Amino acid sequence: MSLKSWFGVLASLLAVLVVAPVLNLMVPPDSVFHMSDFAVLLIGKIMCYAICALAMDLIWGYTGILSLGHGLFFALGGYAMGMYLMRQIGRDGQYQSDMPDFMVFLNWKEFPWHWAGSDSFLFQAAMVVLVPGLLAFIFGYFAFRSRIKGVYFSIITQAMTFAAMLLFFRNETGFGGNNGFTDFKRILGITITTPQMKMFLFVLTGLTLIGFFVFARWLIASKFGRVLQAIRDAEGRVMFTGYDPLRYKLTIWVISAVMCGIAGALYVPQVGIINPSEMSPAASIEMAIWAAVGGRATLIGPIVGAFFVNGAKSWFTQAFPEFWLYFLGALFIAVTLFLPQGIIGLVRKFTGHKDGEKA
Amino acid sequence: MPLSTRLFALALLALLLGFGPAHALTPQQAKAIAEGDSDERIAALNKAVADGTADLAPFVQALLDDAVKIAGDKVFVVRDDKAVDAATGAAATVPENAEDVVSNNRMKGALQAAQAALQLVSPDVETRRTAITEMAKQTIDESQLVLLEKAVAAETDAGLKHSLERMRAAILVSSSDKAKRLAAVKSLAESSEPTVASLLQERLAPDAETDPEVRAALTQALDGIRGKLAWGERAGVVFTGISLGSILLLAALGLAITYGLMGVINMAHGELIMIGAYAAYVTQNLFRNYLPGLFDYYILAAIPISFFASALVGAAMERSVIRWLYGRPLETLLATWGISLVLMQSVRTLFGAQNVPVENPAWLSGGVSVLSNLTLPFNRIAIIVFAMLVLGGLAYLVARTRLGLFVRGVTQNRRMASCVGVNTAKVDTYAFALGSGIAGLAGCALSQVGNVGPDLGQSYIVDSFLVVVLGGVGQLAGTVYAALGLGVINKLLEGWAGAVLAKIMVLVFIVVFIQKRPQGIFAMKGRSAEA
Numbered sequence: 001m002s003l004k005s006w007f008g009v010l011a012s013l014l015a016v017l018v019v020a021p022v023l024n025l026m027v028p029p030d031s032v033f034h035m036s037d038f039a040v041l042l043i044g045k046i047m048c049y050a051i052c053a054l055a056m057d058l059i060w061g062y063t064g065i066l067s068l069g070h071g072l073f074f075a076l077g078g079y080a081m082g083m084y085l086m087r088q089i090g091r092d093g094q095y096q097s098d099m100p101d102f103m104v105f106l107n108w109k110e111f112p113w114h115w116a117g118s119d120s121f122l123f124q125a126a127m128v129v130l131v132p133g134l135l136a137f138i139f140g141y142f143a144f145r146s147r148i149k150g151v152y153f154s155i156i157t158q159a160m161t162f163a164a165m166l167l168f169f170r171n172e173t174g175f176g177g178n179n180g181f182t183d184f185k186r187i188l189g190i191t192i193t194t195p196q197m198k199m200f201l202f203v204l205t206g207l208t209l210i211g212f213f214v215f216a217r218w219l220i221a222s223k224f225g226r227v228l229q230a231i232r233d234a235e236g237r238v239m240f241t242g243y244d245p246l247r248y249k250l251t252i253w254v255i256s257a258v259m260c261g262i263a264g265a266l267y268v269p270q271v272g273i274i275n276p277s278e279m280s281p282a283a284s285i286e287m288a289i290w291a292a293v294g295g296r297a298t299l300i301g302p303i304v305g306a307f308f309v310n311g312a313k314s315w316f317t318q319a320f321p322e323f324w325l326y327f328l329g330a331l332f333i334a335v336t337l338f339l340p341q342g343i344i345g346l347v348r349k350f351t352g353h354k355d356g357e358k359a
Numbered sequence: 360m361p362l363s364t365r366l367f368a369l370a371l372l373a374l375l376l377g378f379g380p381a382h383a384l385t386p387q388q389a390k391a392i393a394e395g396d397s398d399e400r401i402a403a404l405n406k407a408v409a410d411g412t413a414d415l416a417p418f419v420q421a422l423l424d425d426a427v428k429i430a431g432d433k434v435f436v437v438r439d440d441k442a443v444d445a446a447t448g449a450a451a452t453v454p455e456n457a458e459d460v461v462s463n464n465r466m467k468g469a470l471q472a473a474q475a476a477l478q479l480v481s482p483d484v485e486t487r488r489t490a491i492t493e494m495a496k497q498t499i500d501e502s503q504l505v506l507l508e509k510a511v512a513a514e515t516d517a518g519l520k521h522s523l524e525r526m527r528a529a530i531l532v533s534s535s536d537k538a539k540r541l542a543a544v545k546s547l548a549e550s551s552e553p554t555v556a557s558l559l560q561e562r563l564a565p566d567a568e569t570d571p572e573v574r575a576a577l578t579q580a581l582d583g584i585r586g587k588l589a590w591g592e593r594a595g596v597v598f599t600g601i602s603l604g605s606i607l608l609l610a611a612l613g614l615a616i617t618y619g620l621m622g623v624i625n626m627a628h629g630e631l632i633m634i635g636a637y638a639a640y641v642t643q644n645l646f647r648n649y650l651p652g653l654f655d656y657y658i659l660a661a662i663p664i665s666f667f668a669s670a671l672v673g674a675a676m677e678r679s680v681i682r683w684l685y686g687r688p689l690e691t692l693l694a695t696w697g698i699s700l701v702l703m704q705s706v707r708t709l710f711g712a713q714n715v716p717v718e719n720p721a722w723l724s725g726g727v728s729v730l731s732n733l734t735l736p737f738n739r740i741a742i743i744v745f746a747m748l749v750l751g752g753l754a755y756l757v758a759r760t761r762l763g764l765f766v767r768g769v770t771q772n773r774r775m776a777s778c779v780g781v782n783t784a785k786v787d788t789y790a791f792a793l794g795s796g797i798a799g800l801a802g803c804a805l806s807q808v809g810n811v812g813p814d815l816g817q818s819y820i821v822d823s824f825l826v827v828v829l830g831g832v833g834q835l836a837g838t839v840y841a842a843l844g845l846g847v848i849n850k851l852l853e854g855w856a857g858a859v860l861a862k863i864m865v866l867v868f869i870v871v872f873i874q875k876r877p878q879g880i881f882a883m884k885g886r887s888a889e890a
Contacts, residue, residue: 066689139870146874151624151688155824156870162821163866166859281821285626285696292693325704332697333680336690 005217008300009210016206021199037198044202044270046310047209051263053290053302054212055256060288061296062220063252064232065149069157070260071284072164073132077261078274079168080131082181083115084124085192085269089185101183102176112174121188128265129258136257137250144249149235158281165279180275187269198270205266209303212259216299219255228252229297289328293335295342304343384414386446389434392418393427393445393460401469408473416477418445422462423470430457479510479523487514491522504530525550529558533567540573548580551587552731559584591730596850602739604846605746606808608839609801610819611826612753615838616794617673618827620770623681623791624692627699628823629816630706631795634672635665635802636811637706640715655720658807665803666796672702673795677788685787699816706813714812723807738807745804749797754835756793766790825869831879840880845869 023035294305391403478490531543646657830837852861
């Protein structure tokens, strides 16, 4: 990495580790420099989305595989974390039972099999990585082995997340049905709503994002990353020169899914809810647009895109809720028609940078 | 009520033997029905019914309405402050000491039964039909047997007589006379109704029927009826499967053009369907306001209107956005998703976020009853026919017309087509508009069977793509097989696993199937296969 990008990473570390906590916790609420809890929540949420956008960029921008099912991996990570948080509620729920409220409501007497181990943080933390990773591995192995690519792949990933959404909407699958998980009280025994806890989750998310960014940079600059880009540009030639694209595609696909799962696990305790709407096809397509708006095949682009689109969403849904979809729709069209390289491409055009980030 | 039943039977016997002269309600009868112990009142009432007493019906109704007063020997019907003598019908003044006639629940039940019985012998065939249908819904017991006997004897309409005999058999099946039971079972065996099956099932309970011969007959009859019912159920599943399949086909046909032939991933396809449905809604409202006399035929006008509404939007989309993205399928996917969001929000702004009501015209409501447990709704039949017509029209258009020739030419070799003088840009627009217009037709059809709302398209887009992909891109026949196959498989699984699980299984099946045959059921051969 160049000196300049190290400087960028340091600056963002400083912002996450020092500036935000100081502005939120130390500065009195009536000061103009105070950072409200709402802002902390919003930025924390968007940083989770930015991890997804980064994951999307690795698989789409650098490998040329458009996934319309990353929302599923995000939600699976979120549900894995949510299960632990539900168990942490203990007897403080509506019905003062050891079981989560929705299970009491369904008149269940014991936990279904897939809840075994959900009271252990370490076990569920492993699930956050393993469940999306394993699903991605199985799905990806068969799909890449049959050389499903392009639009076909996109459509079956969409079908996959759609099927999962229908499944999670059902009450008897044991994931809270329509309402999902909510009403969390504490994590690792610590109350989840204290300002310190909120700030801790925020900082953790920020560090994860920065960590993934550095990891992605390293990955893309490595030989592995170069093969990925070769696969994107001409898979046939890669095969011809003796590489097996299956392994490369499968590896990056699983990495990308795990990143989304971790993002989901960080998202749930901050936002306080997880439900099947995260698996709707629309949610997955939105992830693609974050990457596209920011600029595909640049690593900083997807992060910028996630902040830009979600910042706009936050502003629109408060100020002009009925215009949000017009804006998002127009953004989709405008970016694909006029900004094939997204915001980063636009910035480069104006600053005259030709090389720069292009790894 | 053993006493009343016996009295009733006696009275009936008298009637059948010709001893029951029809006479008007006498004051004594009215008093007997209105006053006294419940058992006696019911006996008097049933006797009056069996005697065929004239003018009994209004009196029974008045008793049910609690509009009867009694004073000494006189019984009055008091409605709207006007009193008449219950027996003679002459206007009367109610004495100060008149008391209200109170009927307890048991009495009310007897009154209702009497009312039904009176209707069973009504001279008007429609009244009888309603009474019979009403009776068939209730559990009937032996106390009504005499009534039924009388009604069966009097009934002239063959169909109604048949229903009455069925009801009589349902009572006689638990008679104490073995011969009667056997005859009843034999008569019931001809039925194919689910209620009869459950009745026979009840009689087969260990303590209900003890005679082995009757038990055997019961089992045989039950098997026979179940067999008939099973056919009805199977046919029903196949029909709803084909119906769902034809809906999928309509939704996917337009996509078979825009995606299959032109290679455009049109994520706004669902919204084009939605526009067609809203066009049908607008047409319906226009007809209701300006041509109420022709309201039943609005749907015929809605078909071309839906087609052109969606085709126009499609043409505008092609000219403004899609034109610049040919050959970049993933980009068209994102851009058209953007278009779909804009279209959805526009419809919300114009028509509101709620579903709008679209009415079936009278001739599309109702259905044709094929078997006792199988009724085919007309709107479903109409959609199947409509889907076949659209399919035929499209096949003709693509295979036999000049436009079809151009479209095929341009999709196969754009440069060559351009060289021989085909205006390829224009052909693209026409082809895309055609695909969009067919989506509009699908919307028009869907407005007759489901909700019309801004989210309508979203629920069909995944399905439509799967149908096209499963069928094999660029293959009209594949689309047809995939749509009908998915429809029927979905409904078969639904009966076994429930709607949502069936849907999930179908999705998983498709994902697995595409692993095996990435090119769909009918793989395209030759050079264009990789494109």
